[in-house]
Amino acid sequence: MNFTKTIIHWYSINKRSLPWRETQNPYKIWLSEIILQQTQVKQGLPYYEAFVSKYPTIYNLAKAPESDVLKLWQGLGYYSRARNLHATAKHIVNELQGEFPNTYNQIIKLKGVGDYTASAIASICFNEVTAVVDGNVYRVLSRYFNIDTPINSSQGAKEFKALAQELIDKKQPATFNQAIMEFGAKQCTPKNPDCTNCPLNENCLALSKQNIDQLPVKIKAAKAQKKHFNFLVFISDDGKTILEKREGKGIWQNLYQFPLIETEKSISEKSLRNTLKNNSLLSNQKFSLTLYNSKPIIHKLSHQHLYTNFWIITVKTLNTNTINISNIHTYPVPILIGNFIESFNFDFV
DNA sequence: AAGGCGGGGCC
DNA sequence: GGCCCAGCCTT
Numbered sequence: 627m628n629f630t631k632t633i634i635h636w637y638s639i640n641k642r643s644l645p646w647r648e649t650q651n652p653y654k655i656w657l658s659e660i661i662l663q664q665t666q667v668k669q670g671l672p673y674y675e676a677f678v679s680k681y682p683t684i685y686n687l688a689k690a691p692e693s694d695v696l697k698l699w700q701g702l703g704y705y706s707r708a709r710n711l712h713a714t715a716k717h718i719v720n721e722l723q724g725e726f727p728n729t730y731n732q733i734i735k736l737k738g739v740g741d742y743t744a745s746a747i748a749s750i751c752f753n754e755v756t757a758v759v760d761g762n763v764y765r766v767l768s769r770y771f772n773i774d775t776p777i778n779s780s781q782g783a784k785e786f787k788a789l790a791q792e793l794i795d796k797k798q799p800a801t802f803n804q805a806i807m808e809f810g811a812k813q814c815t816p817k818n819p820d821c822t823n824c825p826l827n828e829n830c831l832a833l834s835k836q837n838i839d840q841l842p843v844k845i846k847a848a849k850a851q852k853k854h855f856n857f858l859v860f861i862s863d864d865g866k867t868i869l870e871k872r873e874g875k876g877i878w879q880n881l882y883q884f885p886l887i888e889t890e891k892s893i894s895e896k897s898l899r900n901t902l903k904n905n906s907l908l909s910n911q912k913f914s915l916t917l918y919n920s921k922p923i924i925h926k927l928s929h930q931h932l933y934t935n936f937w938i939i940t941v942k943t944l945n946t947n948t949i950n951i952s953n954i955h956t957y958p959v960p961i962l963i964g965n966f967i968e969s970f971n972f973d974f975v
Numbered sequence: 976a977a978g979g980c981g982g983g984g985c986c
Numbered sequence: 987g988g989c990c991c992a993g994c995c996t997t
Contacts (some may be wrong), residue, residue, distance in 0.1 A: 662992040663993045701982075702982075704993085707994085762992070927982075
């Protein structure tokens with residue numbers, strides 16, 4: 627049995643039951659694909675359910691405020707996905723009369739949709755013969771054919787796309803695309819793949835050459851930088867605090883945070899106290915300052931390691947950017963802030 | 976071509 | 987600690 631037939635047969639036996647596999651509705655498929663970008667099924671599944679429940683159609687999503695969409699996305703990461711999702715929903719409703727584009731060439735024009743996502747939607751919803759290439763596909767193909775072209779190079783992207791396009795089942799592109807991804811996720815895993823019980827082990831070139839552990843080849847990313855984040859958790863006598871919206875580029879765009887002092891090195895309480903004396907948010911009032919966490923909370927992002935302190939500052943009154951603490955749970959915040967809010971007992975206020 | 980962009984899970 | 991995950995966008 628050849629590669630394509632074997633993969634599809636394996637899938638028919640081993641596929642997981644997942645909600646987006648029960649539909650060809652382009653809105654739901656699109657939603658699931660955006661959620662699953664760089665995200666494992668287990669992590670994305672509850673978010674998919676929540677979005678379908680709160681926004682059953684693209685019209686519901688288009689009508690929502692961006693802040694609500696970000697709130698529902700909170701904790702999933704890569705928030706540009708949520709911003710683009712919302713912008714694209716509005717675009718389809720307002721400019722395309724609510725009609726989801728139905729070809730790869732049209733779909734890929736949508737904001738937040740690249741080659742992978744366009745191929746997934748076009749094949750699953752509209753039966754177009756266009757092969758998906760995601761992390762799973764890179765791994766399966768690089769191993770089966772023993773290809774060492776770096777997968778995160780432009781040459782690699784072209785090469786693997788062309789190979790997948792050759793292998794795709796022209797009569798059932800949707801099934802093949804989902805099958806090869808599922809195969810990568812459950813059989814040809816990154817670590818310790820179960821090659822002994824693999825239906826492709828007879829002709830897998832990397833296996834015969836003992837190259838499984840070396841493939842796929844990936845150009846290494848730069849190491850994460852360390853930063854020191856000092857969040858100022860103001861609490862006023864009348865139950866207010868300060869949350870600011872992160873504007874511009876950079877992490878957590880359009881999410882909210884406590885006022886932040888970012889430093890190259892860690893900052894002492896004494897030095898922070900001096901800095902605060904001249905802080906306009908305090909307008910020369912007396913204040914008390916205590917560090918909430920006993921040691922810095924290390925929040926690891928792909929490209930930054932954030933050494934974080936939460937400083938509690940009680941003060942009589944606040945004037946700028948204040949919110950009522952009783953409403954704090956309605957703002958979209960990065961999970962680093964969200965975890966703090968959850969663990970810190972604001973109820974006494 | 977390279978770097979930015981999250982958070983969780985595994986080893 | 988490092989690596990990976992149903993990638994995309996900007997520079």
